[in-house]
Amino acid sequence: MVRIMMILLGVEYLRERWRGVMAAGVVSALVGAALFIDALDGVLYFHIAPFAWLLLIEGLATLAVAWTGMGGQRTLRYVKGFGFCMTAVLVLSGYRHASFIISMVFATLFLADGMLQIASAWVVRYRTWRLAVAGGALQIAIAIFLYQPYPTHYKGTVPYCLGLILMFAGWNLLLLALRARRLAVNPAAAQGGAAALVASAVGAANSAKGADPKLAQTVFDGPPEPQERALTVHVWTPVGTSKSEARRQPLINRYIAAVDRDGVISTGHAALESPERVYISLYPAVEIDRSPDEFTRTLRATRENDVPGLFQPDYVTESKAWCPSTRQVRIRNYDPLRLESFWQRYREDTTYNLTHRNCSSTVSHALEAALEGATPRVWGHGWLAFARMLMTPELWVAAQVRKRGQTMAWTPGLTLDYARALSMLADPRxxxxxxxxxxxxxxxxxxxxxxxxxxxxxxxxxxxxxxx
Structure with missing residues (x-):
């Protein structure tokens, strides 16, 4: 979540408020550590009931508005809402086995997420896969700690988890504040490599010159009209591009790939288009063998799986040669200079890798470069922008989607959900x-x-x- 906030708040905002961010990080880390230590003996000096009521209110609020989301956004909202409400009800009910139930649920979630992260990192082998494995191992260790009854016989589960969340959040904020003191470029928006670094630096220079004014409109009632100037993310879904009828596999079809009745795998595609005639669509120059026997081998993000790629000239040409995109996400509030800088550098390298440098990762990095500093342009440079972003449900959704894209691989389905969530943050509804x-x-x-x-x-x- 901190990474998303770094991208959307931008360099200038962070540099001006690093002391406030540091203070928030210190308070969060200290409160989290106090909660965790207090729970070790099973006797709580900090009352958990107020936190449970806050969880219940947040859960009910999320469920009340969950239907307004689209696709994966709606699902994540319902999961978050039901999870918060269930936890709060169990804490407030006084049921004697509530702590045991919460422990088992939380431990299973940590275990599943850790195993998934380790498995995906081991298969894909992207550049920082060892760090991802270490993070997955830490989650499994936390799961084991929650599964076994020592030292509080499950009574400390809720304060343990709450303390860990506050400590990790505080640590991230402290790192952000320390880096923001002398921040020249946005490290979160530089995930795309040198191209994103240049884009962030150019955007920061333009902001310093006053080229980043506040938008006149702060709330947009719906997506842009066809005649409005807007950035467009095009997505060809795996099912929509399958040559014949796809087998029914809901989650796999949505986020990974579709397999038709002949066994041919379709992964879909993603592209980005701007009114300034920037069109970013990376595709392998030679069709990759996507038969089931070869597909597992090509999933590795290693150099031996790098192939020559090519950038399509424009959407009209690509859609005529293939088919029109099946989904579009349009965003008004973006920075064309940052996007142009990113594109000028990124297109110098035409390497394509199915999981490490593919169409979806390219579009996601380009979108982050274009949206850096988008929040202050809407809500101004005060702390109100920070607070309103925290209260937007799509911040949590975008953070979860980005985590999956970074630790596994960006796919058209993930890019679609990521673009939808970011559009709600950049163009607040x-x-x-x-x-x-x-x-x-x-x-x-x-x-x-x-x-x-x-x-x-x-x-x-x-x-x-x-x-x-």
Whole structure:
């Protein structure tokens, strides 16, 4: 989540507020450590009930607006809402086995996520795969700690988890603050390599010259109209590009690949287009063998799987040669100079790798470069921008999707969900509560109009009656 905030807040914002960020990190780390240590003996001096009520309120609020999301966003919102509500209810209920149930659930989630991270890192072998394996091993260690009853017989599970979350968040904020003191480029937006570093540096220079003004509009009621200037992320879904009918595999089809009845694998595609005639679409120059026997070998992000790639000239040419994109995400609030700088450097290297440097990772990095500093352009450079970002549900969604893309591999499905979440942060929509209230109000107005028509019809009928 810290990485997403670094990207969207931008260099200038972070450099000006590094002391405040550091103070927040220190407080978070100290409170988290105090909670964790306090729970070790099973006697809590810090009351967990207030945290449980906050979890319940947040969970109910998330569930209330979950229906406003799209695709994977909606699913992640429901998962988060139900998880928060279940945890809060168990804590507040006083049920004697509540701590055991929470321990088993949390431990299983840590174990599953750690094993998935290790397995994907071992298969893909991207540059920092050893760090990912270490992170997965740490999650498994936490799972083991939660599974066994020592030292509090499961009573300390909730404060343990809450303390760990606060400590990790505080540590990340401290690192961010220390780096922000002399920040020349945004390290989060530089994940795409030298191209992103240059894009971040150019954008920071433009911001220093006052070329990054606040937008006049702070809330956008819906996506851009067709005639509006906007950045467009094109996604060809695996199912949409399958040559014949795809087998029914919901999650695999959505996020990894579709397999048709002949056994041919389709991974889909992603591209990015801007009104400034920047079109970023990386594709292998020679078709990769995607038969089941060879596909596992080509998943490795190692140099032997690097192949020559080519960048498509424009969307019209690519869609005519193949097919139109099946999904589009359009974003108004982006920086064309950062995007152009990224593109000028990135296209110098045409290497393609199915998992490490593919169409989806290219689009995701380009999108991050284009959206750096987007939040202050909407909400200004005060702390309000920081607070409003924290209250936006898509921040959590974007963080989860980005983690999967970074630790496994970027796919068109992940890029689609990532672009949707970032679009809600860069072009803020009315809050889910506002949309829900509008929907209820519209429903009440329709009901009143229907009743009015019925009353009028009855009055007209009575007026034509011979007994009138």
């Amino acid at each position: 009315p809050s889910g509560w506002t949309r829900m209230l509008r929907s209820l109000r519209a429903s009440m107005l329709r009901r009143e109009r229907r009743h009015e028509r019925e009353r009028k019809h009855e009055a007209d009928h009575d007026g034509r009656s011979p007994h009138a």
